Amino acid sequence: MNATARAGGPIVVINPNSNAAVTAGLDAALEPFRLGGGPAIECLTLAEGPFGVESQLDTDSVVLPLVRLVESRPDAAAFVLACYSDPGLDACRSIARVPVYGIQESGVLTALTRGDRIGVVAIAAASVVRHRRTMRRMGVLERLAAERPLGLSVDESARAEGTFARLTEVARQLIADGAEAIVLGCAGMARHRAPLERAVGVPVIDPTQAAVAMALGGVLAARLQT
Amino acid sequence: MNATARAGGPIVVINPNSNAAVTAGLDAALEPFRLGGGPAIECLTLAEGPFGVESQLDTDSVVLPLVRLVESRPDAAAFVLACYSDPGLDACRSIARVPVYGIQESGVLTALTRGDRIGVVAIAAASVVRHRRTMRRMGVLERLAAERPLGLSVDESARAEGTFARLTEVARQLIADGAEAIVLGCAGMARHRAPLERAVGVPVIDPTQAAVAMALGGVLAARLQT
Amino acid sequence: MNATARAGGPIVVINPNSNAAVTAGLDAALEPFRLGGGPAIECLTLAEGPFGVESQLDTDSVVLPLVRLVESRPDAAAFVLACYSDPGLDACRSIARVPVYGIQESGVLTALTRGDRIGVVAIAAASVVRHRRTMRRMGVLERLAAERPLGLSVDESARAEGTFARLTEVARQLIADGAEAIVLGCAGMARHRAPLERAVGVPVIDPTQAAVAMALGGVLAARLQT
Amino acid sequence: MNATARAGGPIVVINPNSNAAVTAGLDAALEPFRLGGGPAIECLTLAEGPFGVESQLDTDSVVLPLVRLVESRPDAAAFVLACYSDPGLDACRSIARVPVYGIQESGVLTALTRGDRIGVVAIAAASVVRHRRTMRRMGVLERLAAERPLGLSVDESARAEGTFARLTEVARQLIADGAEAIVLGCAGMARHRAPLERAVGVPVIDPTQAAVAMALGGVLAARLQT
Amino acid sequence: MNATARAGGPIVVINPNSNAAVTAGLDAALEPFRLGGGPAIECLTLAEGPFGVESQLDTDSVVLPLVRLVESRPDAAAFVLACYSDPGLDACRSIARVPVYGIQESGVLTALTRGDRIGVVAIAAASVVRHRRTMRRMGVLERLAAERPLGLSVDESARAEGTFARLTEVARQLIADGAEAIVLGCAGMARHRAPLERAVGVPVIDPTQAAVAMALGGVLAARLQT
Amino acid sequence: MNATARAGGPIVVINPNSNAAVTAGLDAALEPFRLGGGPAIECLTLAEGPFGVESQLDTDSVVLPLVRLVESRPDAAAFVLACYSDPGLDACRSIARVPVYGIQESGVLTALTRGDRIGVVAIAAASVVRHRRTMRRMGVLERLAAERPLGLSVDESARAEGTFARLTEVARQLIADGAEAIVLGCAGMARHRAPLERAVGVPVIDPTQAAVAMALGGVLAARLQT
The missing domain is CATH 3.40.50.12500 (Rossmann fold)
Structure with a gap:
């Protein structure tokens, strides 16, 4: 969990369910966080996710797919896992080289x-x-x-x-x-x-806005590399 | 403490001591947080503050001056009190109409x-x-x-x-x-x-960067007024 | 906060509001605690206090006046701050050479x-x-x-x-x-x-009786100086 | 445990071990707490107690004798059990009509x-x-x-x-x-x-002085019967 | 409390009250825990106990009798004290050479x-x-x-x-x-x-079944003495 | 998690790693828990598991295979997941109709x-x-x-x-x-x-012996179906 924030690259927000309407909602909710000179904010849908992450098993089923998606984006400055049960938070943190935020x-x-x-x-x-x-x-x-x-x-x-x-x-x-x-x-x-x-x-x-604000804070802080 | 964040106005960061060099340092540390389209970030020195806020009494002595300074800025979108002892946090929150963040x-x-x-x-x-x-x-x-x-x-x-x-x-x-x-x-x-x-x-x-990120998150979230 | 109790001098009870009727009530409530050979118990009104200490700001406004009043009584054996929000407790403790008790x-x-x-x-x-x-x-x-x-x-x-x-x-x-x-x-x-x-x-x-009992205990214990 | 303090009668301090030298030491330590007009403070030795209360079994062995001693003193205004393991505190509280204080x-x-x-x-x-x-x-x-x-x-x-x-x-x-x-x-x-x-x-x-101060506070508070 | 479990001997379950019907009920409830090759499970009635252990004093009154009963059974592999207030748990643990379980x-x-x-x-x-x-x-x-x-x-x-x-x-x-x-x-x-x-x-x-299961686990674990 | 214990069927102990030597060790350690008339105790190796469950990702990788293994044994009276990180405990509990115990x-x-x-x-x-x-x-x-x-x-x-x-x-x-x-x-x-x-x-x-004792307790308690 000792990832240090990176100054460059997008904040990657992952919707762990496969309901693209939810991803579109996240994208709209995060529009105000896209600022001139600030990091891009990408919202992705986890294709392997269930339509809704509701049961305990749903949360467990998305962990490894989330890990693979995180691994596939070495360009990211930070990740936000946008499900309130924070599935995969420990797992993604254990392999990511940048901070990972859970929305809960x-x-x-x-x-x-x-x-x-x-x-x-x-x-x-x-x-x-x-x-x-x-x-x-x-x-x-x-x-x-x-x-x-x-x-x-x-x-x-x-x-x-x-x-x-x-x-x-x-x-x-x-x-x-x-x-x-x-x-x-x-x-x-x-x-x-x-x-x-x-x-x-x-x-x-x-909570997604809160997590993106945290991620934004980590990225911007990392730009001060005295 | 039930202030709700505002979408407009600057984030006002107050250095509760009167050491302008500390304020200048804050200003430099927060430079990466000033983004195109984002809120301005102003760093103020509390003129009435001691040169350093170190003792318990120092922290108590700045509470009312902080309150007055907060009251004098109805245009602010959020306040950050930039002393790690969080002096005046309860007091400023009790009178401010926007969120107040303590850096501790x-x-x-x-x-x-x-x-x-x-x-x-x-x-x-x-x-x-x-x-x-x-x-x-x-x-x-x-x-x-x-x-x-x-x-x-x-x-x-x-x-x-x-x-x-x-x-x-x-x-x-x-x-x-x-x-x-x-x-x-x-x-x-x-x-x-x-x-x-x-x-x-x-x-x-x-901690000041962390508090400004929190403040920024509150301000940006408030811009989504569906 | 490492003040040690003194065997001599009065217990000084301070009403942080300026309502003298409250002070008179304290004085009456503490009458049973005035015993032959025991410390005097003085009840003072904080002249600078608001008529009632009710808001957060009221509690903050009395801190420095309380400190000054405590400093003006180097003869006291102990202090009791008689407002249930315990305003100024940390501040007075930081400067007093004898114990300070908050009633909460x-x-x-x-x-x-x-x-x-x-x-x-x-x-x-x-x-x-x-x-x-x-x-x-x-x-x-x-x-x-x-x-x-x-x-x-x-x-x-x-x-x-x-x-x-x-x-x-x-x-x-x-x-x-x-x-x-x-x-x-x-x-x-x-x-x-x-x-x-x-x-x-x-x-x-x-709570005021409780605090005066604590103060009395400290003073009486200090009389056993083997 | 809902005993209410009484205004009259002595504070009875019980040394749960049978070492009279310890009782004498308690008696001397409490001398400053005997004030004009205040309650008497009696220090008793529990005859049935072991010479020292050191083991878990020692603490258990004094519980019923303590209860009997407490029951034998309906005149007491309050009791203090003067062993730092607080043996018999729950038991004595369950039968006493006045407050019982443990020194720990x-x-x-x-x-x-x-x-x-x-x-x-x-x-x-x-x-x-x-x-x-x-x-x-x-x-x-x-x-x-x-x-x-x-x-x-x-x-x-x-x-x-x-x-x-x-x-x-x-x-x-x-x-x-x-x-x-x-x-x-x-x-x-x-x-x-x-x-x-x-x-x-x-x-x-x-701790014995602390408990007697608490007991004294309860007794004196009970004298104010408006 | 550092007793180590023994592989041989019965699990002795003590009903701290003198109501033999309660003991008989325990005995029936524990029948399924008596297995071929497993420890015997004996249910004893504490003759000195009150008919029901209900008050605080009841719980205190059984402590020393429980200790004596535990001491009288050096053959036991483990003890279970079958009263939900766990009377005598600390005392029996302090003298037993095998584990003692309280049902609460x-x-x-x-x-x-x-x-x-x-x-x-x-x-x-x-x-x-x-x-x-x-x-x-x-x-x-x-x-x-x-x-x-x-x-x-x-x-x-x-x-x-x-x-x-x-x-x-x-x-x-x-x-x-x-x-x-x-x-x-x-x-x-x-x-x-x-x-x-x-x-x-x-x-x-x-809770008695739960405690006997814990006791059984301790006894069986002790049989593996590699 | 509201599974109720069953009186019949084996206790199924699952080694979440694929190292059969570990399973054999578990099997030997649990030999004393196999008693006449008691439940069978089966020790299984999770074929899909890594050779050792050491990293966070290892623990996450076994969750769904554990769920499938649990689902494949509707005859079990209880399950024990024998890895000290308790991987899959929430997931298996959410789908099992009998109790699932984690060894930590x-x-x-x-x-x-x-x-x-x-x-x-x-x-x-x-x-x-x-x-x-x-x-x-x-x-x-x-x-x-x-x-x-x-x-x-x-x-x-x-x-x-x-x-x-x-x-x-x-x-x-x-x-x-x-x-x-x-x-x-x-x-x-x-x-x-x-x-x-x-x-x-x-x-x-x-911890595995402790979990099997808990499981045994649940199974035996369920045999008393008055």
């Missing part, structure tokens, strides 16, 4: 700068335990107010227009649980970030 | 993406206890391998050329303590980041 | 001898997050059952007669949350301690 | 007001694990810098004059470990408190 | 292999705090979803047929609290384990 | 019944960080005294005769670090367990 990890750590205790909106109930285990592994569980599920599939959450009303409801419950900032626990909800923030009045973090 | 908080959280346990290089022995207390308050102490002091003043550390040899020695001790990433525990050592990283072979985080 | 810190630690998990009654909802952060910083958060607000201002809580009914209601909720002892999270409620204890049947701790 | 618990909590991380001087190596388990049970282990043994028996530590040199040596090691305050992990070392504090320059806590 | 400790640790967060069904409300303190002492509190009481005496819970309906109700509440596995917090409920597991659909652990 | 998890939890703080002997330095992360994820890090590496490959450690001297040396360092029980952090060292225990005088746990 980056989203949670970024939210810790915006509120004392945070809330997470999961898509499905089944992933709440998995995410909690990751936060315990990170050693930050004491900062979690609660995580609550929407009760939707990744694909539904990315498309359904009724999603926003449900998001707002869950975010308000998290605020009642003590959350001062909300993390969207999925790669496909960036377009709801700003409206949700306006609706509930506390900071809302899109 | 941002530096530590960023380092957590680069190593399982981290090490911190403090300038003076006296600040080690203060920093540890802050990390306990953050709830991330379990991720600290060790913090070790250089045994220099802020001013010395920013100027003396012998600093680098001492930095390397302390960083190697931290790695032996179990650290997989190193945080420079001071605002004035950014120019040593890249050389130290090359010398010791693990990621080295400059 | 002392109140919480004392309550830990009276119940396995404790509950805290805050005055205002806004201070709950601040107090929790302090308890995390103390490393004792695992012992907190819950903290709940009365929803009153400091001044109201010190005067309104309806306060007691509300206190009883909140204390009972805390007991239902698992609290075995209750801390009054404010300097101005000592007169409710005994009645509340009788009403709810679990130990109730007044 | 009170000593550790009091030390937390005097330093960020604390050190404990144990008598024998065998008790270090037992004490650590108690601190984990208290939920305060994160505040322990280290505990180190003198390598003496309770009786030796109470009498031998060479003890002080060894105490000083161990206290200095604890300070090097990061301790900012020292707890004497035994009931029989109060006469070394002040000299040790002068010798090593950080606060030194005698 | 073994039950909780075994449950941690079957679910991320666990729930505990206590018999009486009064023991919930005691059990929580033990789990904090074990350092595993972060894995507890909740513990909830049935509100029955040990004797009632072992006999009453209405017990099962109440067990099911409480287990379902624990699952709603986030528990993925349930521990029966009493020695006398083994016959409900399998039906409850079928009823609620998550793993249910009988 | 079972070894660590079993050791917690044998000492207050434990030590782990790793094979290679690189796995120490990975194991620590798993223990943090388990929420039991506070019980770890230290983990230290032998500095050998899995294959070397399983064969080299010089291994025992190095094991003894490392175990003694762990005891000096505060460990009261030692876990062998590898599947291939069972034959050293008893000699090492005799050499260093504290309990030594072979």
